Amino acid sequence: MLLFNCTKAAADFFTVKRNGKKISPLEEPPTDAVSGSEAVNVLNTPTAPISAWLVHVVNVQRKKVLIAMHVETRYAMVFVGIQKGDWLEFTNQLLERLFNNMQFFGEEFEMCDEESFEEMFNEFIKLHPKPFFCQRGDRSVQSHINDVAWQFENRVYQVGSLPDGHEECASFDEWINSLIRSTKQKKDHFHPDEEMFIDWMQTYSELGDNEDKLIRQLFGSLRRQMMHAEMVKRGIPDDDYFDGMNAELSQAIHEYYQEIAPDTFNEETPDNVIDFNQAKKRKLH
Numbered sequence: 001m002l003l004f005n006c007t008k009a010a011a012d013f014f015t016v017k018r019n020g021k022k023i024s025p026l027e028e029p030p031t032d033a034v035s036g037s038e039a040v041n042v043l044n045t046p047t048a049p050i051s052a053w054l055v056h057v058v059n060v061q062r063k064k065v066l067i068a069m070h071v072e073t074r075y076a077m078v079f080v081g082i083q084k085g086d087w088l089e090f091t092n093q094l095l096e097r098l099f100n101n102m103q104f105f106g107e108e109f110e111m112c113d114e115e116s117f118e119e120m121f122n123e124f125i126k127l128h129p130k131p132f133f134c135q136r137g138d139r140s141v142q143s144h145i146n147d148v149a150w151q152f153e154n155r156v157y158q159v160g161s162l163p164d165g166h167e168e169c170a171s172f173d174e175w176i177n178s179l180i181r182s183t184k185q186k187k188d189h190f191h192p193d194e195e196m197f198i199d200w201m202q203t204y205s206e207l208g209d210n211e212d213k214l215i216r217q218l219f220g221s222l223r224r225q226m227m228h229a230e231m232v233k234r235g236i237p238d239d240d241y242f243d244g245m246n247a248e249l250s251q252a253i254h255e256y257y258q259e260i261a262p263d264t265f266n267e268e269t270p271d272n273v274i275d276f277n278q279a280k281k282r283k284l285h
Helices: 008-014 087-108 114-127 139-159 166-176 192-204 211-233 239-260 276-284
Strands: 002-006 016-018 021-023 051-060 063-070 076-080 131-135
Touching (some): 002 008, 008 131, 063 139, 076 087
Antiparallel strands (some): 051 063
């Protein structure tokens, strides 16, 4: 079941009047909670997975912006330019972007190819043949959506305009889902993109023993590569530069102590010397 829980703002956005008739996709909640732990009011098998989202609408530069967040993983996506009441276009855009993002990670980590991803796509459609829309909220998810909304508005302010098209929206999604989040349900902090991909592979494919740990390691490696690329792009010195700085600093301290106390000079570097590599790591984490 693909379940879109809508805040009042989102429910109002998806509801329109045509020829004096109210048109809305909203139904009675088909599950007992926003998280979609157990289906009610619909004929579903007990083991059928539920992909539950919370959808909200905010105003940015006098335009309606939709924010959808996956309840379990806190994976978020933003949408601009969707017409009021067009819930079908919203659903199509969300699924298209979600499929593209999951396929990217699958191919990047060599865990699927086009053929195997097609099988996962078909499995998704089989398990979620139609979307359900209902009106209700969740404080925990809403707090994370509010943060996404603030980050999005701040990014728009810096750039000077709203994202132009799917690719620019997807670029924001990529960044926001790489940020660390936490919930009461999860013991440790987590990255939404990492959690969503693991959830995707567990639900629509088959993960072998310890493959979830492998995925986390691969995400860690990918983040380091992206961080290094961003450092190069911004002209920030890389590791070789910091190694050089450490060597020069050590040599300077060596000469300093040899000059001021030649009789008591110790070849070992004092333990209060700044390590630029460690300082960089602390700054990045």
